[in-house]
Amino acid sequence: MMFAPAPFLLKDASVSQVMTQVCLALIPGIAAYAWLVGPAILVQLVIASLTAVAAEAAMLKLRGKPLAMFLSDGSAIVTAWLIALTFPPLAPWWLVVTGTLFAIVIAKHLYGGLGQNPFNPAMVAFAACIVSFPALMSQWPSVGLQMPLLDQLNVILGLAPRVDALSGATPLDAMKTALKLGEGQIDIAHLLANQDIYGNFAGRGWEWVATGYLLGGLWLWRRKLVTWHAPVAFLAAMVLVSGALWLYQPASFASPVFHLLSGGTMLGAFFIITDPVSGCTTPRGKLIFGFSAGLLAYIIRVFGGYPDGVAFAVLLMNLSAPLIDQLTQPRIFGMKGRQS
Amino acid sequence: MTRDEFTTIAHNGLWKQNTALGQLLGLCPLLAVSTNIVNGVMLALATILVMALANVAVASLRNFIPHEIRIPVFILIVAALVTVVDLLFNANLHELYVVLGIFIPLIVTNCIVLARVEAFAAKNPPLNSTVDGIFMGLGLLWTLAVLGAMRELLGSGMLFGGIDMVFPGLSPIQVLPESYPGFLLGLLPPGAFILLGCMIAWKNWMDARAAERAKRQAPPPAAPAPTAEAGA
Secondary structure, three states: OOOOOOOOOOOOOOHHHHHHHHHHHHHHHHHHHHHHHOOHHHHHHHHHHHHHHHHHHHHHHHHOOOHHHHHOOOHHHHHHHHHHHHOOOOOOHHHHHHHHHHHHHHHHHOOOOOOOOOOOHHHHHHHHHHHHOHHHHOOEOOOOOOOOHHHHHHHHOOOOOOOHHHOEOOHHHHHHHHHHHHOOOOOHHHHHHHOHHHOOOOOOOHHHHHHHHHHHHHHHHHOOOOOOHHHHHHHHHHHHHHHHHHHHOOOOOOOHHHHHOOOOHHHHHHHHOOOOOOOOOOHHHHHHHHHHHHHHHHHHHHHOOOOOOHHHHHHHHHHHHHHHHHHOOOOOOOOOOOOO | OOHHHHHHHHHHHHHHOOOOOOOOOOHHHHHHHOOOHHHHHHHHHHHHHHHHHHHHHHHHHOOOOOHHHHHHHHHHHHHHHHHHHHHHHHHHOHHHHHHHHHHOHHHHHOHHHHHHHHHHHOOOOHHHHHHHHHHHHHHHHHHHHHHHHHHHHHHHOEEOOOHHHOOOOOOOEEOOOOOOOOOHHHOOHHHHHHHHHHHHHHHHHHHHHHHHHHHHHOHHHHOHHHHHHHHO
């Protein structure tokens, strides 16, 4: 059912169409990810999706909502995929299940279900799990780890021991730790030259995953499913603050390219802060939302204690989204000044 | 005090006006000390003692306290009682006293105590007020015990952690297997808020169901009228 003013262009407007396209847009990133760490990520995607659908169905039934209509909208699948993509690919199965249950049951349905959640469910899941299981949530597979599917499955299902090869850090985390341990003795150029974890410009392999998300995000923008405001503001904030610090002290602050292509920057910019439910809706609001989220993400990831800052930045901004929307209402046509 | 009065006071304290689930008072100590059953129950016991004594003291003096300065007088009475409890804990349960820390002295500022003194003890005879203090405290006690048990179980897989501080011979019960990784969020403040929210939702749901049942049972007396009319 569409009620919209002219022009009456055919547009994909239903929730399930939007969600399907968001999933499609994630595929380049997922493909690069699977090429990098092997099929483990696909296993995690399946686990997360099954859990999300089961939890969604159970909650809808409990709340007495029509099952088929809401279940087929695909929003639970998008949440599940974002969770699987932000969790370590070789995390035990129950970690992803816990995160997904937390997202669907607490962050989504206890707040009123689709369209009512003040926080991005996937980011709530990430925050809850990294606070509860900090060790497991920062064990990423080491660079160039080649494991057959069966071994990866055994690790995920907890049948094989979690060996050291599984417990690397992300390039972002590795750099922060190295700088902290180096106490000013180690500079970034040295780190980049001597460790192959950092790859060409941001982290071996991870830079291509980020590029995949970027491609998917640009496609979403071309399809007019997201507007340019929030992603551009987010990336601009990231570039501005990291660029300024990098120019000021290139030895202890990584370049903007590193920050753009590592951690959750690209995934966050195009798939998380563009969430129409928990983000801002006015154009100016989206700019403020994206810029502040980028700024906070940089501050948390560089100066904070957690491996990456995107999740906490997004949650903090979700909290302020209603206020920002309130303050950035566009001028009504034909009126002078703001009418509020 | 009649039997009816007693039932009403008890029902109010334990369920209807439950300090945590109904009135949402005193949430600071509630959330801070409910990390396990032992801490929660011991703080609730201290609060019960203070509330019962404060209520009986205020109820006995209620006709002598000038209305305009009643709040400072109430606070003085409560503060004196809390000091007694604080010293008692320090002397007899020193380890627990260290764990509960600032939250024992903070019973003075706990709004439940002042609320009961002001709303009940200042207007009712001493016996009723004592019963009210005890049952309001018992309501707090079971809420803290349930919340503490849930947080402890979720966070560490154990129950009765720290019981040895109260009864030296006993040890905590490991409920979930040793390999349980511990959902740390349960022990952190957000976990307390989420679980308390769930308990409030559960209470509201029970109340709504009871109200519905009462409504469904109520119609029968009214129902015969139409049949009588139809018969006529």
